[in-house]
Amino acid sequence: MEGKCNLTLLSDVTDGCGFFFHSDFGLLSKHISKQLAVDDVDRALKYGYPLQQKYKILIRKGECLRNQGCMQDATIALKLALDSLSESTLTTAEIKVKSEKIANLLRSCSSESVREEKATASSCGFDPHPSIANASRQISLQYSTEKGRYLVAETVIQAGDVIISEKPFAVVLLPDHYDTHCHYCCDRALAPVMCSHCIHVQYCSEVCKDAAWEDYHEVECPMWEVLQEIDSLGHLGVRIILSAGIHKETMISSFSKSLPTTSNGIPGCRADGIYQADYGAVYSLQTHIDNQTQENLFQASMTGLLLSICVHIRLGKDNSVHWDALCNDTEVCALAGLISRHILQLRCNVHAITAVHPQGHADDPGRKVETTEQVRVASAVYPTVSLMNHGCDPNVIASFNGSDVTIRATRNIKNGEEICHSYGPHKNHMPVAERLRKLKEQYFFDCTCSACHMTEKEPSDWSMFKCSNCDQPATLLDSDLVCTNQQCLHKESAKEKLKLKEKADNLFKEGVRCCDKEDVEKSLQLLQQSLHIHEMVLFKHHRTIAEVRDCLARCYALQVHLALFCLLYKPESSTRKQIKKAKRVITKALPLLSRYYGNQHESVQELLEMQACLLSL
Template sequence: MFSNNIFSSGHLRKSNIDPGQLKVFSNFQKDEDRFSFVFALAESHKFEMNPGPTAVKDGDVAKGLKDAGNRAFQSGDNKSALALYNKSVLKTPWTSAASRDLSVSVANRSAALYHLKQYQPALDDIAFVSTLDYPLELNYKVLDRKARCLLAMNQLKDALEAFKATLKALDGAKLPDERRMKWQSDIQIMIAMLARNKELTNDPLPPSVTVLPHVSGGRNKHYESASAAVNVCRSEEMGRYAVAAIDIKAGHTVVVEKAYCSVLLAEHRATHCFHCFNSVSTSSTIYAPQSGVSSPGSAVGVWSVCDLSDGTTDTVSDKHPTNIRYFLDMREQLNTSAILSQTLCPTLSQQEDAVYEPRVYQGSHYLSMYHLVRHHSHRSIDDWLQRTGMAVFLFRCLQVSGYFGEDSSLSGTHLNPDHLLVGGLLLRHLQSLQFNAHEISELQLGNKGESKSVFLGGGLYPTLALFNHSCNPGVTRYFRGTSVVVRTVATHRQGEMLAENYGPIFTQDPRAHRQATLREQYHFECVCAPCRQDWPKFEDMNPGLLRFRCDSGDGCSQVLEVAAETDQFMVQCPTCRGYTNILKGLKTLQVASSLAEKGRVSEALSKFLDILSVLDKTLVPPFRDYHLCQQSVRTCMLKLGNLGTLAGAST
C-alpha cells in the first residue's frame, strides 16, 4: 500500500502554508498552476511512496483452499465451497505446469454452482475446463454435470448429446466395475427417455443480462446514448439539463450508456470482476491472463469471461485513453477547448455552444468527460488545497508506476510540460468527479423477498451527468455490469425536465436537510416541486386524503382534495366549477393497493406501469399509494440489472 502522511489528518491545510504563498495560490486561475505550486511545497514530499508487496500466486495456498472447498462441498455447504473454490482459482499460478490444478478447482466449482442451481455459470466453468489440462479419467464427471445443467434448463436436444458424450467418457474412467456399470445404466436410462421424443428441441433461453436494451423511440441524433425523446437544454441558472422532447410514458428507456471509466471498490475485488463488475458467483471467473495480461504472476484482481468486456486491457497502445501518449496528442485540442470556455465565451451557454454544437455528444469521447461541470468558481481555498494535494499524490503514484516512461526517482520538484499536463488533468477530474460520478450498484436478494442495494464501485457517465436533480425523480437507473440503463417512472409532458436523484429524496428526508445537503455537496439551491411546496415525507402523508386532477376540460390545474371514504363519484372544482369523475381513479387505486398488500412486486412490470399511467392521469402527488406503486416499478426495474444474493440467504 502507498502510505500518505499528508492526508493522515484530512488534507493539506492552510496552516501549513505561508500567508504570502497562500495569497499567490488563491489567485491562480489554471489547474496546472495550482498543481505546480502545491507540488513544489516541501509538505507535498513528506510522505513515503512505497508500492509494497504485489499480490502473488501461490500453488500451496491454492491447494489448501481447494481442499477446504472440497470439505465444505462434501458437508453440503455449497455457498462456502463456491467461495473457497473461487479463492483457489485466484491463487493458482498461471503456468502450464499448474493448468491441471486450475482445471480441477474450476471443475469442482462447477459442481458447487450446479447444486446452487446456477446452471449457466456451471456450464461456463465446464467449457473453461475443456481448455485446460483436466484429467481425461475425470472427464465423465463434468460431461455428466453438463448434461444435467442442460436438462434443468430445458435444453433437451443438447442434453441428449451431452449424455451420449458422458457415456463414451465413462470408458476412460478409473472407477470400480460395479460403480462404472451403475453410472452407465443411469446414463442409458436418461438417453432412452430423451430419445423417445423424435422432435427434441431446446427451449428459448432467457435474454442475457449482459445484453443491453435499446433506448425507446430510436437513438438521439445529437446524443448517442440517449433516446430521440430527450432534448438537452441550457440556462445560466440550471446549466445543461435533460427535458422530454415529446410526451413520455412511465417505463420509457431514455438512456443506455457504457461507463467512460469505472472503479470497483477494494472490498469487492475478490468477488467481482474489476472490468465488468460481474459477480464471480454468477459468471465463470478467471484470472487476468485470460483477458490479455501477458505476465502470469502479475495480476492482482479478478477478471471474468463476460460479454460486457471488450477485451481492451492493453494500456501500452498509444491510442488507449489511459496512455500518456493519448493525452499528449490531445494537448492542442484540450488547450483550444480551454481557451473557448475561459476566454472567448463569457457565458455558460456560449461556452457550451462553442465546444459542443459542432459535433455529436459522445459519452465515449474524452472531451465529453473533460467538459463536465466542476463548479470551480464556488470552491474555497481549503477545498482547492485538498484536491490539489490529492492530485499531487496521484501524480506521484503514476511516477512510481513508470507511467511517464522515465526513472521513477521522486527526488526534486522539477516538472516538465508533460508532467504539468497530466497533473492539471488529474486536478480537473478530481473536481468534476464530485458532481458527475455515479454509484454502481447490485441488488442483492434474500429468501423472504427482502432486498438490499449494495454499492460495488463508481462510474462516470457523461450523458447521464447532464440530468439535473429532483427530490421527486422522474427516472430511475439500474446497471448491467458497468453500463447504466435509465428509465422513466412517471409520465413526462413535452418540455418537462427529466430529473434523476442525487441522494436526498423527499419521501425520506425533510426539506431543510435535503437542501442543506445539496447546497454543501453540489453547490445549488433545489427548487423542485417537493422543495417549493414542502411535500410531506412518506410517513407523514395522510392516507385518508386523495388528490385528484381537475379534468373538466377547461384547462384548469386545480387539485381536488377528497376523503378516501367518500361515496361521491363526481366532485365539483371550486375554481372552474366543472365536475371530475373520480370513480376511475378510486378503482385503479384499489388495484394498486391490493398488489402492494399481496407483495406482488415481481408481477409483470407492464402491469405496474399501466397502473402508474392511470394514477398519473387522475391523482396528483404527493400521494401515498402513488409513490408505493412508483416504488414497485423501481423495484421491478432494479431486478433487470445486476443481481446478487444477500449474505446468509440460500440459493
C-alpha cells in the same frame, strides 16, 4: 483474501488441474449459477482436462447454455461434444447412447432457437437516439446559461419507458466489496477469478479479468497500494485517464487543445453536434472550480501530481525517481492537471452504483423472510446520465445490473417536460431546508424545482399529522395542530392525537417483537391495529405509516412461507387460501416491478420463480 482458496492463483497449471475446476461444476450448475458453471468448464478445458472425458463437460456446457436460452452457443458446445466422442474410451454401444442424447439436445436447441430470436427482437423497447449516445429517441438535449445542459421529452413518455441505458465510462469498486464483487463489472463474484499478477483484485469471469487488464489494470497493478492510500474519487480520476487511453498519448500537454469544438454550442458534443459520451464528454463536465474550497483544490492537485508520477514511472517513460525532475516534467504536469480536473468534476458528477443486499446474517438457515437494504457498491461516471438535472420530485428512477445503469420513467412525462432525477435529496425523505443546504454544499446551486418552490416554508409531508377537517398535512405548533392547507387552516388540540399516536407506536413495537418470534397471527393483529390508528392521526405520506406497512409485508411473506411448508407436508390443511392470496399479490406486483426495473431485474426474476413454484402446487 484470508480463508479463500482460489486455484486461479496458480500460474503454472498441470494437465490434472482441469479436474479442480470441473469438481465445482455440479455445485454451480445446481445451486448457484449456470453461467458460472459454463465458465468453470471453459477453465477446465483451458487448463488441460483429459481428452478421454472431454465429451462429458462439453455435454454439460451445452445443457447449461440451453437452459440459459443461448441456443447458438449450446449448439456449438454440443457439436464439439459429438466430435469428442471419438477421443473417448467408451465402447461402441456407449458411444451410440451418448450420440443419441446429444442429437436430442441438438434438436431441442434447434426448435428453441426460433423462439429465442423472436423473444430477443420483442424485448428491445429502446429506440436509440441518432445524436445522443445511450439515450432514447424520445428525448432531446438542450442548453441554457441558467440550467446548463439538460434533457427534455421530445414526445409523451410513458411510465416504465427506458430513457437511458449506459455502461460506465469508468468505475471503481469500493473497498468494503473487494472480496465479494467483480472489480470490473461490479457484479457479485460467486466464483472469483484472481488477477494473474497480484492478489489484490478479483473478477467474476476470465472475460472481465482480461478486459480490466487491457483497459487499466496493467498500469494500476504495481501501484495498487498507492491507490489504496487515496480516496475513491482520486482512484476514479486516474482510472478515467487510463480507460480513455490518455496516458498513451505522445503529447499529453497538447491533448486538451486537440479536443473538437462543438458546432451546436453544447459542451461535450463533437464537431458534428453528436454527444458521443466519449472522453470529450467527460472532459466537459463542470468542475465548479470557483466554488471549491482551497482544501479541495490543494488535495486534488497533490493527488493528481502523485498519481501522474506513478503512471509516468510505470510506463517507463522516465527511469529517474528524482522528485524535482519529475515535478517539472511537462508531460507529468499535464497528466496531473487532467487527473486533478477529473477529481474536481467527480465531486459533483460521481454516481453511486447500488445493489440490494440482505441485512444481518443472510446465511442464517433459520431466517424465513429476508430483510434487505440498498448498499453503495461502487463509484462511477456516466456521461449521458450526467446530462440530467436534479429534481427533488424526480420523474425517473435508476436501476443497476452490475455497473450498467438503466434510467426509466416513473410516471408519464409530457412533451417538453424536463427529465429530472434525484442527486440524493428527495422531497419524500428530507425537509426542504435540509435539501437546499445539501444541494448548495455539494453541487453549488440553489434548487428551484417545483417541490422546493411550492413548499419552501412548509414542513415535510412525511413528518406531519393529518388535519381532521380536510385530511391534508397539519403541523404541530405548541399544543395545537394547524393545517397547512391555505384553503383550510383548521386548528385543533393535539392532545388526543398525540395520545393515539403513542398507543399506535406501542402496538407497532409489540407487533415487531411478535414478528421476530414468528408469532405471525398475533403480529398481524397488532400491526393492523397500529396501522388503523396511525392512518387516523398521521398524514398519508408519514414515514411511520410506511414503516408499519413494511413490517406487515414482512409478516405476510412469513405467513406465505409457513403456508407453503404446511401445503407441502400437510396438504389437507386450509393453507390453500393463503397460496391463492400469494398468487394474487405476485400477479399485481410483477407488472409494477417490471415497469420500473425491467424483466431481467433480480427482484422480477425471483417473483417469476415464486410464481412458477406456486402454480405447480
